Amino acid sequence: MEKKHIPILIFSFFLLKHIAGANADCSPASCGPNEPHVRFPFRILDLQPARCGFPGFDLSCDEQNQTIIQLPSSSLPYIVNSISYLEQLIYIDPGFCQPNRIVSVNITDTSFSDSNLMMQNYTFFNCSQNYSTLYPVVRFPCLSTGNYSVIAIVTDSYNPGYVPPNCEFMKRIVVPILPNGVLSQELELMWSTPYCKSCEREGISRGAIYGLSIGIGVPTLIFIISLAYYLSYKRKGHNGSHNQRVVEDNSGM
Numbered sequence: 001m002e003k004k005h006i007p008i009l010i011f012s013f014f015l016l017k018h019i020a021g022a023n024a025d026c027s028p029a030s031c032g033p034n035e036p037h038v039r040f041p042f043r044i045l046d047l048q049p050a051r052c053g054f055p056g057f058d059l060s061c062d063e064q065n066q067t068i069i070q071l072p073s074s075s076l077p078y079i080v081n082s083i084s085y086l087e088q089l090i091y092i093d094p095g096f097c098q099p100n101r102i103v104s105v106n107i108t109d110t111s112f113s114d115s116n117l118m119m120q121n122y123t124f125f126n127c128s129q130n131y132s133t134l135y136p137v138v139r140f141p142c143l144s145t146g147n148y149s150v151i152a153i154v155t156d157s158y159n160p161g162y163v164p165p166n167c168e169f170m171k172r173i174v175v176p177i178l179p180n181g182v183l184s185q186e187l188e189l190m191w192s193t194p195y196c197k198s199c200e201r202e203g204i205s206r207g208a209i210y211g212l213s214i215g216i217g218v219p220t221l222i223f224i225i226s227l228a229y230y231l232s233y234k235r236k237g238h239n240g241s242h243n244q245r246v247v248e249d250n251s252g253m
């Protein structure tokens, strides 16, 4: 190896160290021992640098060390119950069990406006014990007191004013829900961008890739150029065969 390549190799070495360091900063974080592991595309503000997350996927920790998400179109924060990176789903507690929290969940202008989610209208009723309804009901024992039960039914577009016998109208709300989803004590919100289902399956951290492109894009480019320069010099020098590996792109949408 010629002496003139040594500076390039030293430079590359420090770049590689920098890359490794950048990945270490983006290791998963959580608000508490039983809280969801947070990694790309999410990040916890104050715990993980901005480049570790995708814009619009910021989480934070509340005073009880619970993981929370603030949707831009809602003044109320939501507790994050869990995250499925493989299914690209985040499970949030809509907070219906807290006083005065039976409110619509608005995902307009958020990262969770996935086309698979549909907006569903629900009507909440406060019913005495012997109520009966024509529709399947979602029960909210957490809101029920004494001899009264709180239930929700999908608002029937043919009969939006339907009130089951022995029930009192409480509230009508709109929530995003998956086609087979059920309104219980949690909502599944889906995201489609960034799409990383196939790389999650293969165990490749998209955060590393994203972190590289955002955080150290230019130095990486310089590194690739200097590597290419070195390899082309080597090939010229040895005139050897070059095995080119075809990297299959199976990140199919």
Ligand SMILES: *[C@@H]1O[C@H](CO)[C@@H](O)[C@H](O)[C@H]1NC(C)=O
Pocket (backbone or CB within 6 Å): 063, 064, 065
């Ligand atoms: C939250 O976590 C911090 C540090 O991990 C701890 O000192 C604090 O007591 C926790 N607070 C609650 C309410 O659990």
Ligand SMILES: *[C@@H]1O[C@H](CO)[C@@H](O)[C@H](O)[C@H]1NC(C)=O
Pocket (backbone or CB within 6 Å): 072, 073, 104, 106, 107, 108, 109, 174
């Ligand atoms: C949801 O929020 C957007 C603004 O972010 C607003 O324009 C829209 O009317 C809201 N939708 C509902 C159903 O409240």
Ligand SMILES: *[C@@H]1O[C@H](CO)[C@@H](O)[C@H](O)[C@H]1NC(C)=O
Pocket (backbone or CB within 6 Å): 119, 120, 121, 155, 157, 174
């Ligand atoms: C839900 O209610 C709104 C009015 O509040 C209405 O415009 C919309 O069509 C309803 N959606 C469904 C699925 O019933």
Ligand SMILES: *[C@@H]1O[C@H](CO)[C@@H](O)[C@H](O)[C@H]1NC(C)=O
Pocket (backbone or CB within 6 Å): 126, 127, 143, 144, 145, 148, 150
């Ligand atoms: C349901 O109605 C009963 C009787 O009016 C009332 O005592 C109770 O507080 C109501 N429950 C809710 C959750 O509003």
Ligand SMILES: *[C@@H]1O[C@H](CO)[C@@H](O)[C@H](O)[C@H]1NC(C)=O
Pocket (backbone or CB within 6 Å): 128, 129, 130, 165, 166
């Ligand atoms: C049950 O409902 C009927 C009317 O449908 C009413 O007359 C009766 O008082 C109710 N019983 C109780 C225990 O609420």
Ligand SMILES: *[C@@H]1O[C@H](CO)[C@@H](O)[C@H](O)[C@H]1NC(C)=O
Pocket (backbone or CB within 6 Å): 145, 146, 147
């Ligand atoms: C529930 O109803 C029964 C009789 O129908 C009554 O004895 C009881 O006191 C009621 N409970 C409450 C908490 O109102």
